[in-house]
Amino acid sequence: MPQDNNWQQQVWQQPAAPQGAPAPQPQGCPPYYQPEPPKKSRGWIVALVAVLCVFGIIALGMWSCTSAVSSSFGTLGALGSTATTSDVDYLTSDAVGVIDIDGTIQYDGTTCSPEGLKAQLDVAAENKHIKAVVLRVNSGGGTATAGEEMAAYVREFSESSGKPVVVSSASMNASAAYEISSQADYIFTAKTTAIGAIGTAMQITDLSGLMEKLGISVDNVTSSDSKDSSYGTRPLTEEERAYYQDQVDQINETFIQTVAEGRGMTEDEVRTLATGLTFTGMEAVENGLADEIGTKEDAVAKAAELAGVERYATTDLGPAGDGLSSLLDLMSARGASADDIALALKELEDDGSIAH
Known part of the structure; x- marks a missing residue:
């Protein structure tokens, strides 16, 4: 035991090794002695936590910015629905307004509808800088009544405002769209434009044969015999067919009269062309349904010429x-x-x- 105590005393009292020199190792260690293992460094854990914190802060910042931008965009979008600011508000010199009629003529609030077209014609009429209007038409027609109303608005605009209207036909200017165009002061068309198609159609589908094969039976309870004539659940009677044909003829006659008035032609001349088929632009110039082959730019230049202005800008007229x-x-x-x-x-x- 004394020998062991002396050994421990020698170990703990051993002088420190000089700096840079290897530490001395104890000699004669007893069997139960084990050197303390070196402590593992935990620096990588601290670094990992720091990196995760940085990424978390970046993600939070990006989310906050995105939320703020989305909020601003959403507010601006809602504001846009009632805003009226457009290029027209910044006009300071003579200009030609361009209205696109691109799509089916119907009641949808766009410039392909009576309400939408009239709204833009009113803007052109009230703005002192707009001296003329170009209708850029690309439509195969649509609802007869909508076309009739829009044609009337174009005619009234030209007469009341004194500002000329020129049509620029794109790939198609047919049926109700042509009825509208016929009220303009001048019509341009491309050589390959499908233009005209003066005619009226009413479609009633008879599904009774198919329904019979499928074993479907429909009972229509009506106040009169012909009330269900257009439902498609039975064939038309001869009297009903004649009745609908008379309606089509009346509507088509108003179409012919409108075109004749707008184009300065007789009704008989227009009736001859009212085959329901389109003409090429070249044919339309020859038969009087159009005035000249030309582009949209040609139409704008012609509108300015008819308005008597030499220097002008162009501005699109459409919803805000x-x-x-x-x-x-x-x-x-x-x-x-x-x-x-x-x-x-x-x-x-x-x-x-x-x-x-």
Whole structure:
């Protein structure tokens, strides 16, 4: 035991090794002695936690920015639905307004409808800088009544405002769309435009044969024998067919009269052309349904000529733009810098037009 105590005393009292020299190893260690294992470094855990925290902060920042931008965009979109700012509001010199009639003639509120077209014609009539209007037509027709109303609005605009209307025909200008176009002061068409198709059609589908094969029976309880004639559950009677044919003929006659009045032709001349088929643009110029082969730019130039202006700008007439994209597009078109756009957005925010 004394020998063991002396050994422990020697170990714990051994002088420290000089700096840079290897530490001395104890000699004669007893069997029960085990050197303490070196402590493992936990620095990598700290580094991992730090990296995760950084990514968390970045993700949170991105989410916050996205939320703020989405909120601003949504507010601006809602604002756009009632905004009236457009290129027309910035006109300071003579201009030709262009209205697109692109699609089916119907009641949908666009410029392919009576309400939408009239709204833009009213804008052109009230703006002192707009001297003429070009209708850019690309439509195969649609509802007869909508076409009749729109034709009347074009005629009334030209007569009341004194501003000429010129049509630029795209790939198709047919049926109700042509009825509208016929009221313009001048009609341009491409050589390959399908134009005309003066005619009226009513479609009634008879599904009774198919329903019988499928074992489907339909009982229509009506107040009169012909009330269900257009339901498609039975064939038309001869009297009903004659009745509908008379309606079609009446509607078509108004179509012919409208075209004759607009084009300065006799009803018989138009009736001869009212085959229900389209003509090429070249044929339309020859038979009087169009005036000249030309492009949209030719139509704009002709409109300015008829209005008596030499220097002019062109402006699109359509529903007010929606939200931030329209505002940015408009300012970019005007050559506004990034600082100008930022200032405009700041002013809208100060006015309470933009909420966060």
